[in-house]
Amino acid sequence: MPKIKLSQRTIEIVREICASFENNEGELINVLHETQHKLGYLPAEVQELIANELNMSVAKVYGVVTFYSFFNMIPQGEFPISVCMGTACYVRGAEQILHEIKRQLNIEVGQSTPDGKFSLNCLRCVGACGLAPVVMVGEKVYGRVAPQQVRKIIAEYQEGCVKPEKHEM
């Protein structure tokens, strides 16, 4: 993975977060949550910085980041798509939905589209089993999704982000 250089601002943000948890090693997971919330993902350089601040080894931080599925080491797309693969969604056809999204976007699970607009992930049960199968785009939940609807859902965001004002910039 190519090295990235963290901006002074990013370094400050991470330091502030660590300080807000009193640089306590036991708060590592909370620190990671907060950092990912602010920065979007947790690249190796950020992990090094956190290890430094909390006075622990980088290996331990990396061990925790890779253990939990919630933490990402690569940037997410502008519109992260998550397909629920809980059992309730699975028996109601989530696999076909996932297949269709992969086909439409031409990416695999865990990847982003080249333009950075979409990324695709699976998650285990958002607890909205009444709406199975469920797809989330960002925070928005789409329930009772059929494979034929996938194209429409993606189009909503494709059009949504080609806003005229953006082109003028």
Next chain:
Amino acid sequence: MADYRMHLLVCGGTGCKSSESEQIRDNLLAEVERYGLNDEVQVVMTGCFGFCGKGPIVKVLPDNTFYVLVKPEDAATIVEEHVVMGRKVNDLLYLDPESDEPISDSKQMDFHKKQVRIALRNCGVINPENIDEYIARDGYAALATCLSEKSPQQVINEIKLSGQRGRGGGGFPTGLKWEITSKSQADQKYVVCNADEGDPGAFMDRSILEGDPHSVIEAMAICGYCTGSTKGLVYIRAEYPLAIQRLKTAIHQAREYGLLGDVIFGTTFSFDITLRYGAGAFVCGEETALIHSMEGLRGEPTFKPPFPSESGYLGKPTTVNNVETLASIPVIINKGAAFFNSIGTEKSKGTKVFALAGKINNVGLIEVPMGTTLREVIFDIGGGIKGGKKFKSVQTGGPSGGCLTNSFLDTPIDYDNLIAAGSMMGSGGMIVMDEDDCMVSIAKFYLEFTLDESCGKCTPCRIGNKRLYEILDKITKGLGTEEDLTRLRSLCNVIKDTSLCGLGQTSPNPILSTLDNFYDEYLAHVRDHKCPAGQCKSLVKYSIDNEKCTGCTLCFRNCPVGAITGEKRSPHFIDNAICIKCGVCYDKCKFDAVSVS
């Protein structure tokens, strides 16, 4: 406080909120205001009603009218017709599946008739963000009774007498757990609420935290009093943002009312609660793994003993209880152990919440007395199988449980009966499957889950499950042999016997139970290379019957990959080289012309 003549309750659970229930509430509020009825009619956003399959739900009190599948634009009609004119909106009422007649009083719905709600008593009744509503329904009365009238040992005795067992899956007696912690000597002890609901398809903990967070807070304080702990921690999944927010609000309100903090109810007892977030690891539901995760480490389980009751969080005695277990505690104190003990079977007392999902009509959350049969749950309360299909199996206990068949439908549900039947209670997820579900694929699905979630610490789980998965994958691709079935079974037994924690010890259950109950289906895959349910893609082929096809083009228009060709009004064809076997053509065809082989 205003004296309202009518209440409009809008479901604010995750499911209904995802279907715009907030907009429904806002529209109802605007309509009520437009008619100048603010002093007469109150609009309340509550927790989950449990009838998630037909959400969003709006319930009207005092007449118990239950509106289903409500849309934001229906708000005007509800207020104009029901509130102002006093006429029910027939189009929005739930239809009785048998008579097709609208049911106007929710108490008459089969879904509600057999339920006894203890842990869910306030869900869908009160506004979870208002502590006064919880207090009005006997909230914090149990804590007051404990602190002012009972010694910790008396409370523990009461819980022991009630016969309550942990609702997270293990079924360990709650009172005994508390007693062990209370007898451990330490300068600091902890109460932990396990809200890391990882079992996919189970959502009762989420619903309780969203719909009645104070019941959990109150119970944690009672546990603190009994065990001599002043600090409580809730370990909650980060995937549940709404539950986190409601819990935070509730903790804040409890502090303001002096129900958390120092000198609670003027006694010397102090207790406070903080939150810890999970980060997506199923194994963290196991209590030792959960404790490591709270300490900021990888959530790997460690060998027991020592049990957390003796040495847990930061090496101190820790009581770990599940959300549903805690939510019932105030009721046991308020109504007495005898009340709780009178419900249920000989060894499993009280009620249990189940999350019904899958191919069932009434997807949702229900609470029934222990000892209710699967048939009552699935057919009476659950309304039977979706689309009139045939019941095939019900999976209980999540990835650690098993698949039960027709022959178990009349078994009373309790901890011991489910284990005897080759499954387990688990947290209470019930996934119903119909004739279209392939049991080998289901077993493979669970194994895939276990593979993802295995922490990798012990070899049988890390490598053994991988081998199990490979064998299942081979079978679903039509490449398996009968010897594979023998190998599958013996490997399952090795993994069960030698894994370190509950995850590995139970991960082969979905395979073993399907091997026991659906051996024919495995045989069909390996002997005839056929998938009887038509699910295994490598083994099925879709084709169109020339005679039956009318050339309506419906399949052509719906095929997502363009595998279907044909002119209007003449028979169509499926190109199997392009076909992804999604089955859309099969579902869409109105003339039965598409067949699966």
